[in-house]
Amino acid sequence: MASITLKDLVKAYGDTEVLHHVEGEISDGEFIVVVGPSGCGKSTLLRMVAGLETVTSGTICIGDKVVNQLEPADRDIAMVFQNYALYPHMSVRENMAYGLKIRKISKDEIARRVEEAADILELRPYLERKPRQLSGGQRQRVAMGRAIVRNPQVFLFDEPLSNLDAKLRVQMRLEIRKLQQRLGVTSIYVTHDQVEAMTLGDRLMVLNGGYVEQFGTPIELYDRPATTFVAGFIGSPAMNFLPATVSAGMATLGNGARLANAGAANGAVTLGIRPEHLLQDDAGPVRVTVELVEQLGANSLLHGKLEGTDIEMVVSQPGHMSAAAGTVMGFVPANGALHLFHAETGKRIEP
C-alpha cells in the first residue's frame, strides 16, 4: 500500500507539450479516476506512473520513493490494459503466474496466490483454459487476476471496461469497486466515461487538453464545478450554458428574461443550470420552445431552445410528460442551482 505524489509533472513529445504541470496527492488506499475526453492526456499520465512513458520533467513518487527512473517491473505496480493484453498462448493460470515466475517466487507460493486470486474472481473452473476460450468479461477478470496475484502497491487501470457491452460494464464496474475496497490498494483508473468516473472514484481528476481542470470528490465536481468544462463533462445530460449579464444579483439572459439570486458577479457571465434543476412553472423566467420530448419512463428529457434565441437547452422532468413541438414552457431554476462562470476564462465565480 502506498500513496502517490505527482509533482509538477510535464510530458512533451519533441516541442509539443501534452501534459502541463500536473499536480496531485493520492493517499494510501484511495481510488482515483482520471477522466477526460479522448486525447486529453489521461492515458499518457497513467503510462507515466506505470513507467511505460518517460517523464519529461517533474517527479512521480510511489510511497516515499521517487520512481522516475525505475523500470515498470521495479515500481511495484500492476496494470490492467484496455485490450487486457493477455498472453494468448498461455493458459489462465500461466497468464496469472508469469510475473511471479519471473520474480522467482517458489512454485507452491505461486500456486497458492493464483488460486486465491481465482477464488476472489470466480475463475477457478477456467484456470486451464486459453484466453481465446473465454468471454470478454472473463478475460477482463483474468487481467484483474494478473494484477492481484502480484500483490502490488498500486493498481493502474487503462479504460478496462471499454471493450465490454453495456450490461457487463455496469456489473464489472461494481466488481472492480468492491474488489478495490476489499484489497485496499491505491488505484488509478482512466476512463472517458463520466458515469464510470462518478460511480467508481473516491476522487476524480478531470483532464482537458493536458491541464487538470479540477481534482475532487464526485459530489464536489457535480455541485461546484471549477470550470465550464468540468460542468459540461460531469453530469448527464450535460449542463445548460446560457450567456447572461449580471448586475446587482439579477441575471439578464439573451432574450431579456431575468433571473434572481445570481450572486455577487458583475458583467458578462456564462450561466449554468443543470437540466434536472429546472422546475416547471408556467410563470417561470426561463422559457423554452420545445422541439422534442424523450420519454425515459422515470423521467422525461425535453429538448428545445431558449425562447427567441438559438441556444440549445435540455430540461429533465421527473415522471411522464408530453408537449407538442413548438409549445413554449416556463421553468424556474431550483434554489441555489445557478452556476456562474467567467464569460471568457470559463472559471467558476463563487456566489
Next chain:
Amino acid sequence: MVENRPVLNVITHLVLIIGIVIVALPIWITFVASTHDAVRMTQAPIPMLPGTHFWENFSQTLLGSGLSGTETAPVWRMLLNSLTMALMIALGKIAISLISAFAIVYFKFPFRMLFFWLIFVTLMLPVEVRILPTFEVVADLGMLNSYWGLSIPLIASATATFMFRQVFLTIPDEMLESARIDGAGPLRFFWDILIPLSRTNIAALFVILFIYGWNQYLWPLLITTDTDMTTIVMSIKQMLEAAEQSPQWNIIMMTALLAMLPPVFVVVAMQKLFVQGLTETDK
C-alpha cells in the same frame, strides 16, 4: 458462392481433372519408369503402366552404387547430404531472421531504418548474382566440400526477416508493456512471448525454406567436388551425362522419386500449421 447447376458442375470438374492430369502425368511417368528395367526404358513407346522391377531398382539406387558402371556415392548418402543442407538452411534462416526482425521491430538504435532497408535490398542479390565473390569467400575460408559451405552463404534471408517483422508488428504493443510490467527482459520476452506467438509463421516459413534449400542446384554444384558431398538434386543431372553411356532411366527416375519424397513429407506433416501460418492474422 453456392450454385447448383449440373452443367456448371460438369465443367468445373472437367477443368479440375485436366489440371490434375497436367500436374500428375510427369510424376506418374517417373513412377512407372522406376519400375521397369533399363532395357525396357530405351524402347519406344515408353511404358505407361508399372512394371515389376520396383524393389530391384529401389535397392540398387538407394543402397547400391546407383548407376551401374560409375563411382558415384549411393543415393542414401546424397539424401542425407540434401537433408542436412536443407535443414541447416531452413533452421539457420529462421534463427537469423527472427533475431534481426526482433532487433528491427523492438529496439531503437541509430540507423535502424537504414539497416532494415539494407537487409531489404539484399532481396535483389540472390546467390546466382553474387556467386563468384561468394565462392571466393567460401573457398578462402576452407569451406569447400563441407556442410557449412553448402548452407552458410544461403542462410541470410531478407524475405524471412521481412515476414517476421510483419508478424511482430501485428502483436499489440500492450503485450510488450504487459511483459515489461511483469518484469520480463528483452530476451525473456523474445523466448516466452514472441516465439510462441510466431509459432505458426515459423512452421510455414520452415516448409518454404526447407524446399528452397532442398532444391538448391547451382550452389552445391559449384562448391562440392567430393562425391561424398553430392546432393541429390545435382546428382540427377549428373546421372544423365554419366560416363558416356545412354541414360539409365529406371535408376534416374527412381532417384528423382526419392528426391521428391522428403519435401512431400515435410509439406504433408506441416500442412495444418503451414496454412494457419499464412492465413491467421489475429494475435
